[in-house]
Amino acid sequence: MAAAFGAAGAGQLGLGDEGPISTSYRSLAVPSGLRAAAAGAYHSLLVTTDGLVYSAGKNDHRQLGRSGPAGIFKRIEAIEVASIRQVAAGEDFSLMLDDRGKVYAVGAGERGQLGCGRQTSEEGHRVPKIIRSLHDVPIVALSVGGRHALALSASSIVFAWGENANGQLGNGHFVPSYQPTPIPELNGRGVVGLAAGRQHSLALTAASELYAFGANEHGQLGVGDTKPRLRPELVRAALRKGLVKVSAGDFHSLARSATGHAFAWGGNQWGQCGVGDDADAILLPREIDSVQEHGHIADIATGKRHSVLLVVTSNQTTPTPSTFHKQLLFTFGANSLAQLGVAAGGDHSLVLYEERAEEAPESKRAFAFDDLAIAMPIAALTADQVRELARTDRPRLHQQLEIMLSSAGCLNAAFLTTTDRPADGVIVALGQVRSFFEAIVALNDEHATEVVSRALRKLFGNLQHISPINENHYLFLLVLLECPLLLKPESHSVPLEGLVRVFTQVTHQRSDAVGEHMLKSYLHAPVTYLHRAVQVLQGYLSHLLTGRGTASEPVYLTCVSLQALYFLNKRVDKLKASAFYNDHIGSTPAMLQEMLVWVLNKSNVFSFCMFPFLIPLPVKEQIVFQASQAAMMQSAMTSMLTGAEAPVLVLKVRRTDILEDTMKALSMVSPTQWTKPLRIKFEDEEGVDEGGLVKEFFQLVMPKLYAHAFVPMESEGLRWFWFAGPTEDRLQAYYAMGLLFGLALYNHVLVEPLFPSVFYKMLLLADPEMSQLTLDDLASCAPDVAKGLRSLLDYDGHNEKEVFGLTFELSHKDVDGRVETMELKVCVCVCVCLCVLVTPVLVSDLAQANRWEMDVTALNKHEYVQLYVQYYLYERVAASVDAFRTGFFMIVQKTPAFYMLQPRELELLLCGNPEYKLDQLKDNARYINYSAKDTVVQWFWDYVLALPQSKRRRFLMFLTGSMRVPVQGAKGIKVTIQRVADTTRLPVAHTCFNVLDLPPYETREELERKLGYALEETEGFALV
Template identity: 25%
Template sequence: MYCCCWGETDCADFGLTAKDQCFPLLYGKEIIYEISFQNGNLVIVLRNGKTILFEEQESLAQQRHKAKVVAVKGESIHTAVSGESHVLFLTRAGEVYELMCFAKKSETVCPRLIPNLQGIPIIQIACGRHHSLALSQDGKLFSWGLNTFGQLGITKKKVVLSSPRHLVNLEGVPLAQISAGGAHSIAVSLSGTVFTWGRNNAGQLGLGSTEDKYSPNIVRSLEQKKTIFVSCGEEHTAILTKDGMVFTFGAGGYGQLGHNSSRNELKPRLVAELLGVQVSQIACGWYHTLAYVCTTGKLYTFGCGLQGQLGNRKRCNQLVPLSAELPLTTKNGESLSDKIPNLIKRIHAGGNQSMIIYSEVENCSISEDQFANSMNKRIAILNDGTVQKWINNTDNKKRMKIKREIGIIFSSASCVNGSFLETSNDQHFKTSPVELGVDMSAVYLFFEKVKQRPYIFEEVKTSVKKMLASLTDSPICAEALRVYLIVPELIRLLDEEYDISLLTDLLSNAILNLKKDKRKMFASLLTAFPTSFFKMFVNLYQRVSKQCFQKTMEKYSEKNIKQLKMILHILQSFYQVNLDAGLKIQEQNFYVPEVTRAFKDLRDRCLQLRNWEEFKNPMLLLLSLKDFPCIFDMEGKLEMFELGNAIALQKMIPGMDNSLPVRRENILQDAFHFLRRRSPNNFQAPLQVYFSREQGVDQGGLSQEFFTLVTKELCTPEANIFKHYEDSRLIWFPEDGSRTGDEYHLAGEICGLALYNRCVADFHFPLALYKKLLNIRPTLEDMHELSPTEGRCLQGLLDEDYDDVIDRLMLDFTKLSTNDGSVAELIPDGEATPVTRHNRKQYVDAYVDYVFNTSVKKNFEDFAYGFKKGCSNVMWAMFVPVELMAIIHGNTVYDWEQLEKNAKYIGYDVSSEVIKNFWTVFHDLSEEMKKRFLAFLTGTDRIPVGGMEKFTFTICNQGFLYSDLFYPSANTCARILYLPCYSSIEALRIRLQHALQFFEEFGLA
């Protein structure tokens, strides 16, 4: 092995025989393994672990360096790096030693062992001028030294830390490499994310500014560039990608950035002169940069060359990368220039020096991946070889070693996050808030394999428990979140209920402890997850939720209740992710039917025993589950809603009256008059409707008829309350200021009362109304529903491919106001902002926001306030918008055959002649007459939630002697049709049609 060096200090100064600045990489008879050249001092690490330090002499008269042996008792040194006034030594056992001063008279120097790192296996070290970094095998990064500019990344204080501290901001990130500049620091993850912190006066952090950073920041412009290596100069930084591209940023005063200029670059910029040559190695000196291309054997240099460090036999600066002359020779002085591509192993850059390590043996060059691996040890991560070694082991003596390996990997979030990477097509380099970068199939196969080896599986479980308890609440990037999606694969394979419960609790607690923005990032990863794996996670939590619920029902303890709610909180968050993603999986995957069954059973027992106090605890538990509506199906939510009504009735003040007398001809005015003089407390009582000059007691049927009639009146164009959309036949609020009364507040009360009294009220509102009531913002999809014409136009604008077509539309950020024909600006200065291809999404969003939010803000707020007043049962918030809309509006999906199947009989049976005749006549009716019959029977032609399958009614024998003289009649409260015994089908048909016509004309059931 040989070294070619050039720059500030001639190699002969180190007492080594040299020719043309090349010297054998030998010291005595030992081959040199590692070398560090900085600030005029040379440190050589020999293959046998012995280390030699060449220091400048104190006397200026002495021109040669003094060689001193570095003595580290009982240790063999692997790596040495130097700063301005200190040198770090890393032993093969992973211990770190530090030497703080030079030029001692003794022939031997004894660096100190750094106590804080003792016992922590360190794999990488780096030195700045006055600070140090160390990366441990389990992925922890430590820093110490001077922190004037934040280069330690752990505090804003300008202090000196004499002992290493853990840099917690990068906890969980699987780091691949660390590097230190003059006063800045950089770390690169296994998936190419670059983190920078420290001094930034020249933009050397690549963040687009010159502000110093006291904690790690992601260099966003390097995301997904496949960064594999980084090198730091005094005030500049160079980045190497897997594709062989080089990016530089920071100080450029000497041309060290290679952009044919001397200006600074605040963001990473591709070195264009190196594009296409596929660089394999890079190295930065203080003010110069080296780039080596292994395929051609060319070394490109640029930057400061005043001390000859560029290798071009000149002493001048160089603004662009140019090939340097490499006078490589054998030990006999023979030239090796024609064999260079196969000889060079590694390049180095000191402060103002440059070096190349080469060999006489060909095929010694290495690829960029090998380069990254040879320069730095990797953190402990899983690979196929390691897993296979664990599984195939039959030697009990080796189990302790395997146990240690498992403990290192699975006790560290960084190591787990660095394992199982999706390497096909470099997919893991695309890791982002919407891309995990993990091969989940590999995760599944690993846990399946190790489960067959109980001692391995147990050790993995034990280590994972330890790791989950130590997770940070603020992981810096998506790479640090992988563990949250890997661990459920382990839990899924567990058999012991205790292990399942404990690991799920630890994982859930870690997820809930995440800060809001990090939880949002976690949700984004879930959204992008393959449907099959997402469903697996949901089913896992659903299963655990069932177990926790059953355990809690058996024993009502604070611990059990807390555990149950924590698990349900996670399940609910998964549910929200599912909604946001447009329902990746069906909602029944979230249901916990045991909760609904327990509620029904509890309610029935309460009714039988008439003792609610005895069941207070389980009832309070069930009520508290309203915060997790995802676990209830529609039936369960309705049960909870009814329970909420029952509780409201219990709290009702005795004697409270909610009687509503109305006249059919003035039903809307009477309703408004009634609502204006009612206090909110009155609404807790069931509504009792009385129609003027009509007999009848309201047992639900008259209320239903009232809501059918009042909503019809309220929503007519003649009422002039709501804005009507002809193409959808839906209504919406007019723009604020069009009316000054309390109509919207009163309309909201009517809508809320309908829900509270479980009556159908067809308001003709779009789904957007119920979204807004549940604090969900309407979207363009809602615009399509409310106004199909406007929706199509807006969608067409988004889909248009040609700029000139958009320009010809001559749109700006305004909308014509429907109040007075004025122009409403959608954004500030909207009239002067034309709509282009680049801002059309912003325009569409602003348009939709104006229609559904901005323009109707007050009118909707009045309606929402009235709605909550009319329905004091807060359980309505459990429903999703489409469910809430279905409960209030009902539906028009008719299945008349199902209606016949659901019919019950009193005084008749299904084989009775009159029943056969009735169904023959009914099925002969027109669709409109069948709907009229439904209204005649129930007070509305809408089908309540649940559809026809849930709809039942009873046909009862009227029992009159001359029954064929009477019309059919109905009890809308009990859904009973009283049917006389007609002598013929024709007589039945005539009587039924007359009854329906009479009902339509006079509104009498």
């Protein structure tokens, strides 16, 4: 059914000769089952559910597409084959869109509004004719203005043609266009809605971004001024409003949000904006809040000088008009009438509705509040739609897949969602993306797979025609990174190269904010989605390295793309660092040598050392050690040539006084000796150290140093050490410990993991960078303290002072029992005074004068926490930490090789890897007076490999003196099992040399009993 109201002088209401104006809505005598309506300046169009078109109104340019009576609705019979689904009416022409995506035009064409070429357009059309230039482009939506038109293709490309005196075609000039022409600035934006006013145009994206262009003398573009725009401009005032539909009148515009709110802007001389303002122009979108009490706005329409809002309510039973200044706002109830939509044009309006019987189910309503989401006319399939089309229409499925996956616009629009934080804007629903691709894979349709591959190749060819301006226009990259076909780079190198090229432009060449916003979808998704993206890029990089080598541009672009994901992961800590390692990097001697040369002679030439997160830790270890070995060999060669010094660094110590002797010996070493290989000489013991005694030395001296100077800490069964306040004795010990850690690193000796993770971060930070320490860092050292600070940050009340009672003055008891008091805020003021005023005496006066600022409040609690973290971890023990760092860097030079390491990697190099496979230990084992096939040896390995994880660690401790293995895993340990004759003895391990004395026990039970007893008796300074 249809109803109409407004001007009727030209017959545009289809009421015959009932007068020039209808002051109330009138039902029209038209066929039931209407599908769509359109209102032009002086004529109207209706479409039935059968795809037939009826027209009425002014026909001076044959815009009705028929002859005969103009004052009543009559069918356009010239369209015989096509089934029309949408119509659009301008000032003197009409457009029609059929179910195949073909566009028909009829009426006047002197300004190009028919889109059929200059000569044909000037003659006009008496009957609807197909626009030939769009014949091969499936169109899904139309909108017409006074004498120009907009069309949206299934691939989200916007075409414009017709009059262009004010730039309403968005092509940058004022010349009319006689054929549909794409608007380049809208390509790739994900446009899903269009609205053409008299001389201005609007385009709405799936991300609810509104673009406006054309005439603007009344502010109808909503950009805050009255200057015309010749190209699409983002309406920033409409961002974050969740717009889902727009409509454009002669001089004003309307928009509706997903939450059922309406916004208006532009000309308001007749009150057509409805915002309760007498101003002649509204320059920015403003909400029409006067109708909210009646219900939710379900549809909008604009005429020449009026607006129509369709409001869905739950309590009204009949349509109720209310006055909008001199115009009318019509609200229609949801009980007796189920409205299908509204249309307005010129000075008249049309309403489509269906009469509904009382027993009709409530779900039959055309507009429920849940239905207010944005329309998606473009090719944007969901997983369910893929499965449904696969069942009912495979050819259409293949067609839609090709359109969708070859269009950045479609991919940018297809899988959007929002978070709980409006400021986040839209993100990609990665779960929906994965379900979509899984639905395609589940079809086992080879043709569908070929279609997807072909579409992806076309996609990046089309990208040269788009000009993205913000993060929402790059979201299609995240969709592609979910595509399982790209896990096979040998078959999809073309789209992968295009992907990394664009990905690099976004995350590296554009602003950091664009890349960060684009990637925020991963922050709201499980880790598996970020892992898939890394897998795709790593697979492509491996493919390149096995084919093109390291010098190609795609290799560099892929590394930059992975870098963006790596930096993102550092923020959320979802993936282990090893997830970014590429095993092909450093896998050949030539590649390893190339990286070593780069480290020693740093240059701007590409090297994987520029992307150290990609380098596997065993390769980094080789680079670090080979760089240091080069220094060691140079030092040794110099010594041998001059005869001045021994080629090794020898420390002579007594076992009984190992701590004192070590401190003394270290103090006597000259700087040129630190890079020499370390050897240990125990007093009154014969033999030459070939490395075994070095390991034993560290096992003996490190526990004593920990006990001598460090503070033991404990939480939830875990123990670790931290620095104490500086004393002369402790500073010497910390300096010595730093030296020993450096010697351990360069002599391949593992030390026990007795420091929290922040310790290794602090080794890699320069002094001014200590401000980078975070609350998470504090949690690794003092979890209980960090927990209290986090509760302060999480508190969402506004009376922190009363609840927590904190000030910027804190008291802390040091290891010696002394209470230290520190004004955190004053610490900052001291720096300012010293650096700027050079008058420290002002500090006390300043602190006293601003005493109110010292309380911890909601406004300054983040500053308080940051100052507390920095004070606790560094400032209160700064001299102690610096003494350790000084000793460490006496040996470990601050070279590019060292700073390629991340804190966790440095910990693994120093302390070893806690993850290992004991079967690798078995594979590398050597035997003395035994063989791998001997029964006792087989019993031994059967028992060891069957141990639970906790006992495996104890076994490793028993055999090697450490519960960890080198970074390359258990295969980096060379174990020797030697036969000893006395079967009454327990197995004995010489941890310095990784040698096991294993008697030839007669039974498996005896071996297991005695070996188990030996493991139980194992002791060590390591802390589980």
